[in-house]
Amino acid sequence: MRQHVNPLSRFFQLPRPLPSPEEMFAQSSRPLHLDIGCARGGFLLSLAPLQPEWNHVGVEIRHPLVLSAERDRQELELDNLRFLFCNVNVSLEEWLDALPRDQLQWVSIQFPDPWFKRRHQKRRVLQPSLLIALATALQPGRELFIQSDVLSVIEPMVMLIEQSNCFERPKNDSHAWQKANPLPVPTERERYVLDQGLQVYRRLYQRNDQQAPELSNLEALWQQVDNPSKEEHSDC
Numbered sequence: 110m111r112q113h114v115n116p117l118s119r120f121f122q123l124p125r126p127l128p129s130p131e132e133m134f135a136q137s138s139r140p141l142h143l144d145i146g147c148a149r150g151g152f153l154l155s156l157a158p159l160q161p162e163w164n165h166v167g168v169e170i171r172h173p174l175v176l177s178a179e180r181d182r183q184e185l186e187l188d189n190l191r192f193l194f195c196n197v198n199v200s201l202e203e204w205l206d207a208l209p210r211d212q213l214q215w216v217s218i219q220f221p222d223p224w225f226k227r228r229h230q231k232r233r234v235l236q237p238s239l240l241i242a243l244a245t246a247l248q249p250g251r252e253l254f255i256q257s258d259v260l261s262v263i264e265p266m267v268m269l270i271e272q273s274n275c276f277e278r279p280k281n282d283s284h285a286w287q288k289a290n291p292l293p294v295p296t297e298r299e300r301y302v303l304d305q306g307l308q309v310y311r312r313l314y315q316r317n318d319q320q321a322p323e324l325s326n327l328e329a330l331w332q333q334v335d336n337p338s339k340e341e342h343s344d345c
Contacts, residue, residue, distance in 0.1 A: 123229065125195045127204040130164060133191045137166045137247045139162040139165060141208070142215040145201075146234055149237075150178025150192055152219070152296040157182075157190040159293055163215075165190045169199055200241040211248045218255045221262060237273075237327045245276040247316040254291060256311040258302040263310045273329045275321055276314035288312040 130137040140163055144153055147167030157165045158233055167190070169175050175194040182190050195201065205213065221234040235255075243253065253276055257263040270276050290299065291313055322330075 119216050125200045125239060127193055127195060128191075128201055129204075129207060130209075133166070134164050135188060135204075137164070138209075138212075139189065140214040140216070141166065141212050143168070143213060145197055145216065145218045146221050147174075147178065147192060149174050149297070150181060151188075152294060153190055153192075154178070154181055154185065154187070155294040156292065158185075159185045161189055163189065167192045168195055168201065170196050171195070198239050202238065204247040205242045208246055211251070213246045214251045216243055216247065216253045217292065218245055218266070219296050221266075223269050225301045232264065233265065235269060237331055238324055239268065240269055240275075241321045241324055241327060244273060244316065244321040249316050249318045252291075252314045253310070253316070255314075256290070256299070256309055258298070258307055258309055260310055263312070268334050269311055269327075269331055270312075270314060273322055273327055274319050275317060277317050279314065282313065287313055 130141060142156075142160075142163050142165045144165065144167045147153055147169045148171075150167050150169075153165050153167045155190075167178065167180070169192065172194045175192050178192040182192060198251075204273065218235060253270070255263060255266050255270075257266075286308075288311075290311065295303070299309055
């Protein structure tokens with residue numbers, strides 16, 4: 110059962126200062142994997158021991174889940190993993206901008222909360238400003254991975270990413286949806302969906318050498334493809 114929070118509420122609009130890699134990790138120069146919307150952290154708690162040469166940061170908007178994940182991390186004594194509480198569309202851009210060049214090398218957004226109504230599109234986790242911040246922090250060849258079990262959730266993410274012209278699919282990936290997860294462990298949601306015999310929709314993107322667009326330009330393009338028509342009175 111998903112526990113939604115409204116990211117547009119006043120509490121979640123307050124910026125939160127986030128610690129730098131130097132404050133979080135003894136070996137802060139390792140490449141960084143950022144998992145956006147990490148929930149209870151089970152995925153990263155399993156991944157971090159398998160990739161000790163990486164630092165991993167999970168960010169989540171539901172504070173009780175972050176507290177629980179951090180307790181589990183401390184019990185497992187994982188020094189290459191941290192969990193942070195924040196609204197990524199309020200607090201993450203400044204943190205990303207302060208990272209050393211090419212430290213961020215992997216970003217994953219997995220099974221984000223499904224905001225189905227068009228009038229709720231501003232509550233989606235992947236917004237134009239966040240995508241531009243990610244594109245600015247990622248160097249060419251670095252990767253962005255998204256997946257969901259809900260087609261109407263991942264399709265707008267795909268459209269936004271491709272409208273930016275900053276990311277391309279790997280040249281050997283010709284399928285509509287990537288068949289295998291490129292990461293060595295699945296999320297809890299992924300295991301549940303696959304156990305039910307249902308489909309997981311995945312896309313892996315690599316940062317290209319195109320300059321990130323101006324925010325106003327990307328927002329304008331975005332509205333052209335993901336804007337409710339005047340006739341959609343039922344969603345107003």
